Amino acid sequence: MSLLVVGSVALDSLETPFGRREEILGGSACYFSACASYFGPVRVVAVVGEDFPQEHVDFLAARGVDLAGLVRKPGRTFRWKGKYEFDLNTAHTLDTQLNVFADFRPDLPAGYRDSEYVFLGNIDPDLQRAVLDQVRGPRFVACDTMNFWISSKRESLLETLRRVDLLFVNDAEARQLSGEHNIVKAARRILSFGPRAVVVKRGEYGALYFSGSEVFAASAFPLPDVFDPTGAGDSFAGGFMGYLAKSRSEAPPVMRRAIVLGSVLASYAVEQFSLDRLRSLTGDEIRGRYAEARQLAHFDDLEVDVLATDGGGR
């Protein structure tokens, strides 16, 4: 498979109700590529500073991630500082230091230009298109975005959306982007902007998929212990795109399995801080939770005669 991701590589400092960590590995490109790597190799386009620990590079390389497009620039690595309250669905940003990420101009190694599957992580929509411009006729392009770009670079974002096959958003972003409160209407409006599919991520509640007349609802795995929701969305996208690139099909049943796998990868990622859970996660565990997700959502057809035609009394 040939799967490309452009996004951030970061050193995160965070506080959750369960503890705090300083300068741990984070960033959309890391979560995405670590999760997608369970299905095959992933090509990363990103930038780090001189201070980026080699151990993190080694970890990703050991996972089969192609780091030819990971550029090391003079200066400090991108840093994000955030906090989660008991409602782990929402991150509160305390500090953002762009550092080398401020001047990030994605430049694809020649060997990346034939990538068939592309994930545009949550970066400036101008840069998302700059990446697309360097890929020759990709087969399937997905992108992520956030409230900041929706409000500050709406026109550029819409231009990007006209060139992507699928958009990942959360509920709030879907509402902001579409101007519709109802999530079904919001999704339909987003589809009118260009993408032929949209995945609305709803945190602990799961995800909805809309494409044409297809609607699929995946419940999130009910977890007793969520430690760190950072990277859940990118892990979801990594599992989704990794499976899609491996399957080489966009048939509706494939898309549904991709969404469940995205949900499974995200459910593991949040069980520990940073990418720590992904260090020990095995393919068998992914298969196991996928099977549990099947069991979680399964119910049978209704018996034919259980309903009185129009009520018990008639």
Add this chain to the structure above:
Amino acid sequence: MSLLVVGSVALDSLETPFGRREEILGGSACYFSACASYFGPVRVVAVVGEDFPQEHVDFLAARGVDLAGLVRKPGRTFRWKGKYEFDLNTAHTLDTQLNVFADFRPDLPAGYRDSEYVFLGNIDPDLQRAVLDQVRGPRFVACDTMNFWISSKRESLLETLRRVDLLFVNDAEARQLSGEHNIVKAARRILSFGPRAVVVKRGEYGALYFSGSEVFAASAFPLPDVFDPTGAGDSFAGGFMGYLAKSRSEAPPVMRRAIVLGSVLASYAVEQFSLDRLRSLTGDEIRGRYAEARQLAHFDDLEVDVLATDGGGR
């Protein structure tokens, strides 16, 4: 089937982003019995005042609801006034006039005492047990409650819970009752209070069912138009208990189908104000949306060889 419900019959006045209505039919016993009536007759224990319109009585009777236990008392009918913001998940109470409901002492007609299935609607937990005391060895008892009883009559509520098979709660009530923020832990704690099953209703997100090692997640039907969420929980319970009473089984696959049917009935109830949608709803429509719910949630087993054992690079 012999299914009994005790609850409120009310005249509701409400405001939603889509309009307002004055003194329309409402109350837990009405939503519950109208929805359960699609599966067979339902026995109602409730009280109304002298001003309660006969047309509402006629509507319920026409749906096959047994109204031998609907008492008409001197005074005015219970009234509730509420408002919904754009987030239709939360009702804001503007005014409550208990009226005849203030002195409600449920007294079961002799013909109700052999009821096998009992739903204790959201009333004072003392009254919930007063109803149970009048039923001879019910087969399956479910109950509802709310934040008010959880905080003001906790000990009485816990006493009721020791006598019920299943509790319906929403997320916030589950957290309040259990003292646990995480919903899996909250559910486990509630099960330790007595019920052998708990359904956590999550509004537009669906419902979770916990019983022993069984966990089932039902996604709510994504609706483009939700007009009036009043009664959604009681409609859910009505579809659930109606099906259960008709099936006469508590096997896990039956419970799962019951939850989906509860979700289907609730999804119809919120499409119009009051019980209006239930006036025209047919058994075929219920069957149709159940089939759509199957389609909404369905995904296949994973292919055997799609995952590299421990990542693409190894």
